[in-house]
Amino acid sequence: MAELVVPEVFGQLALGHYLVLSAFLFAIGLAGFVTRRNMIVMFLCTELMFQAAVIALAAFGRFHLDLSGQVMVIFVLTIAAAEAALALGLVVLLFKRQPTLDAEAWSEMRDA
Amino acid sequence: MPPASVIHAFTVLAAGALLLLLRPSPTIRLRLLGAVVGIGAFTGIIAQLPAFYDGQVMPGGTFFLPFALISVISAVQMITTSRPVYAALHFVLVVLASSGLLVTLGAEFLGFAVVIVYAGAILITYMFVLMLAQQAQSPDLEDERPNYDRFAREPLGGAVVAFLLLAFMNHLIFTGTGGLTPGDVDPIPARLAAWQRVGAMPGRAMELVEEVPGCREAWLPEGEELLLVPDPDGLAATVTVMIGEVSTPVRLEGELARQAIEDNIRSVGVALIEAFPVSLELAGVILTMAMFGAVILARRQIELTEDEKREASGLPRIGHHDDPKTEGVDHG
Numbered sequence: 001m002a003e004l005v006v007p008e009v010f011g012q013l014a015l016g017h018y019l020v021l022s023a024f025l026f027a028i029g030l031a032g033f034v035t036r037r038n039m040i041v042m043f044l045c046t047e048l049m050f051q052a053a054v055i056a057l058a059a060f061g062r063f064h065l066d067l068s069g070q071v072m073v074i075f076v077l078t079i080a081a082a083e084a085a086l087a088l089g090l091v092v093l094l095f096k097r098q099p100t101l102d103a104e105a106w107s108e109m110r111d112a
Numbered sequence: 113m114p115p116a117s118v119i120h121a122f123t124v125l126a127a128g129a130l131l132l133l134l135r136p137s138p139t140i141r142l143r144l145l146g147a148v149v150g151i152g153a154f155t156g157i158i159a160q161l162p163a164f165y166d167g168q169v170m171p172g173g174t175f176f177l178p179f180a181l182i183s184v185i186s187a188v189q190m191i192t193t194s195r196p197v198y199a200a201l202h203f204v205l206v207v208l209a210s211s212g213l214l215v216t217l218g219a220e221f222l223g224f225a226v227v228i229v230y231a232g233a234i235l236i237t238y239m240f241v242l243m244l245a246q247q248a249q250s251p252d253l254e255d256e257r258p259n260y261d262r263f264a265r266e267p268l269g270g271a272v273v274a275f276l277l278l279a280f281m282n283h284l285i286f287t288g289t290g291g292l293t294p295g296d297v298d299p300i301p302a303r304l305a306a307w308q309r310v311g312a313m314p315g316r317a318m319e320l321v322e323e324v325p326g327c328r329e330a331w332l333p334e335g336e337e338l339l340l341v342p343d344p345d346g347l348a349a350t351v352t353v354m355i356g357e358v359s360t361p362v363r364l365e366g367e368l369a370r371q372a373i374e375d376n377i378r379s380v381g382v383a384l385i386e387a388f389p390v391s392l393e394l395a396g397v398i399l400t401m402a403m404f405g406a407v408i409l410a411r412r413q414i415e416l417t418e419d420e421k422r423e424a425s426g427l428p429r430i431g432h433h434d435d436p437k438t439e440g441v442d443h444g
Contacts, residue, residue: 013176013293014161014290014291014292014293015289015290015292015293016161016285016286016290016291016292017158017161017176017180018176018217019281019285019289020157020158020161020282020285020290021158021180021183021184021213023278023281023285024126024184024187024278025183025184025187025206025210026277026281027274027275027277027278027281028184028188028191028274029187029191030270030273030274030277031130031191031270031271031273031274031275032187032190032191032270034265034266034269034270034273034274035191035264035265035266035267035270035271036191036264036265037260037261037263037264037265038196038260040196040238040241040242040245041190041196041199041261043238044190044199044200044203044238045190045191047203047230047234048187048190048191048203048206051206051207051210051226051230054210054214054222054226055210055213055214058213058214058217058219058222059217061217061219062217062218062219063292063293063296063297064292065297065299065301065302066302067379067380067383068383068387070219070222070380070383071380071383071384071387071388073219073222073225073226074380074384074395075388075391075395077225077226077229077230078395078398079395079398080229080230080234081229081233082398082399082402083402084234084237084238085237085402085403085405085406086402086405086406086409088237088238088241088406089405089406089407089409089410091241091245092241092244092245092409092410093409093410093412095244095245100258100260101196101245101260102258102259102260103260104260104265
């Protein structure tokens with residue numbers, strides 16, 4: 001029976017593997033939030049950053065053998081759900097005022 | 113320890129790759145180059161990590177790289193596609209891949225919860241709003257899509273800021289806590305804590321006791337606390353139960369002990385209730401408030417003036433030169 005041969009680099013994991021992945025996802029989410037102009041996609045990018053935090057928390061919990069990390073993830077999920085509900089409510093409200101999803105349509109402040 | 117300059121070089125490469133991919137991107141060939149350089153930079157940083165460990169094998173290592181690549185590639189596609197619906201679908205891929213990673217981390221419950229909550233609930237809400245707010249048809253031709261989806265805002269600034277943050281985080285990971293391997297932490301306190309959680313669930317403990325040969329008739333006197341004493345190394349425990357009329361110590365060891373302490377869903381549940389009861393209540397309050405807030409926001413009626421209505425439907429404004437609203441402010 002041939003054993004699956006994996007290069008040693010990828011067969012063994014340290015906490016750093018998960019943290020680097022989490023940092024990458026967070027950076028991509030941040031870049032997306034700054035560069036995208038579509039309001040809905042901007043909020044999707046915040047969800048991506050939440051996802052990065054989820055991976056980091058679960059990895060810390062696993063490597064320190066402590067369940068608090070996983071419990072924190074449950075709270076992150078709660079906050080993400082609340083944020084999604086409110087953000088999308090706001091987007092719907094803004095869309096009723098100006099029928100576009102362009103965030104720059106709201107770049108001028110005025111009293112209205 | 114790899115020299116810091118190598119890691120920073122890879123981070124700069126990744127930033128350049130993202131810059132090539134962000135819209136408006138010049139040609140398909142440059143985008144391909146960006147994709148290859150980006151994947152190379154990510155894998156390169158991951159490949160610097162073995163300097164840390166000394167032979168400890170973490171289960172699930174084989175699955176890490178595929179899942180990591182899927183999530184990073186889909187994340188980049190999510191922020192570079194010009195179709196918002198595709199962005200949402202790519203985010204679903206990120207969620208599925210990271211749920212796989214959570215399973216390799218031994219967090220099975222979270223793996224399922226993330227798929228159910230994100231892919232099942234949150235993303236569906238996003239899709240609804242996207243469909244609601246999308247212009248009548250989503251054109252297939254790139255040029256006909258709205259400008260705000262085709263052009264990035266400040267691509268250079270965004271990539272630089274994000275990857276400065278990434279460089280800083282990578283620096284911390286490589287000089288700090290990133291080298292932690294599964295063998296570095298003493299597992300005994302964790303096992304003892306797991307036994308304590310089992311002791312807090314008398315029903316579950318009795319289920320396990322009934323699996324021990326000869327203990328099918330074991331019972332617990334009404335109103336008495338379960339007596340569960342783990343061994344000092346946490347690999348087995350002794351439970352005192354009644355069999356017939358005699359109080360008998362029963363050993364939980366081997367496979368049964370493993371089942372008892374590696375029970376992810378029950379352990380997370382007990383840890384949640386035991387350690388964070390107030391936070392749990394607060395989370396419930398936040399969810400309720402968010403629900404009320406969303407309902408109030410979405411039901412609010414917007415009063416448009418006649419001019420704004422005409423403007424929105426593409427008609428010229430009627431006669432007035434001044435905005436009636438500012439006029440009112442002047443006199444008031």
